[in-house]
Amino acid sequence: MDLKDLYRDVILDHNRRPRNFGRLEPPARAAPGYNPLCGDQLVVYATLDGDRIGELRFEGSGCAISVASASLMTEAVKGKSRAEAEHLFGLVHALLTDADAATPPELGKLAALGGVREFPARVKCASLCWHTLNAALAGDPTPVSTE
Ligand code: ZN
Numbered sequence: 001m002d003l004k005d006l007y008r009d010v011i012l013d014h015n016r017r018p019r020n021f022g023r024l025e026p027p028a029r030a031a032p033g034y035n036p037l038c039g040d041q042l043v044v045y046a047t048l049d050g051d052r053i054g055e056l057r058f059e060g061s062g063c064a065i066s067v068a069s070a071s072l073m074t075e076a077v078k079g080k081s082r083a084e085a086e087h088l089f090g091l092v093h094a095l096l097t098d099a100d101a102a103t104p105p106e107l108g109k110l111a112a113l114g115g116v117r118e119f120p121a122r123v124k125c126a127s128l129c130w131h132t133l134n135a136a137l138a139g140d141p142t143p144v145s146t147e
Contacts, residue, residue: 010072010112015064020057020074028055033132033144035124040066044132051081053137058129065113065122070129072110082137089130096123 024030024045034041040062047054056078058070073092077085088110094101095114103111116126124146132144 007112007115011068014068014071018067018071022057023059024057029136029139031132031135033128035128035146038063038125040125040128044136046136053077063125066125069126073129076110096126
């Protein structure tokens with residue numbers, strides 16, 4: 001199995017069995033996100049423990065990439081500080097948009113999203129959850145749109 005197959009399997013697995021799927025009740029923060037280009041919609045729920053992300057969940061529906069990306073994101077940033085989460089988003093964004101981007105080990109399974117780069121129309125599918133996470137952490141209930 002080459003790396004591409006492995007990455008595809010990670011995406012398919014997280015789409016079929018999304019991790020941390022569901023809602024959190026207030027006072028957890030929540031923000032809705034929508035990608036009109038594809039029809040992906042999700043809500044990200046988060047609790048903050050000081051500066052750290054405590055619980056993190058999402059629900060919604062969309063294409064395989066949007067669901068898998070949100071699932072991978074929840075696994076990657078749970079327990080991290082907001083600064084660490086933002087740093088990871090920077091790495092993911094580079095991975096999605098920059099063909100020369102490195103794939104540092106700290107990306108972990110998020111590296112599976114690298115294949116999305118070959119489909120520029122799908123980049124917003126993969127980044128929607130991250131923008132929505134930022135809004136949730138900021139306590140901003142204004143719906144996030146990728147447009
Ligand atoms: Zn999509």
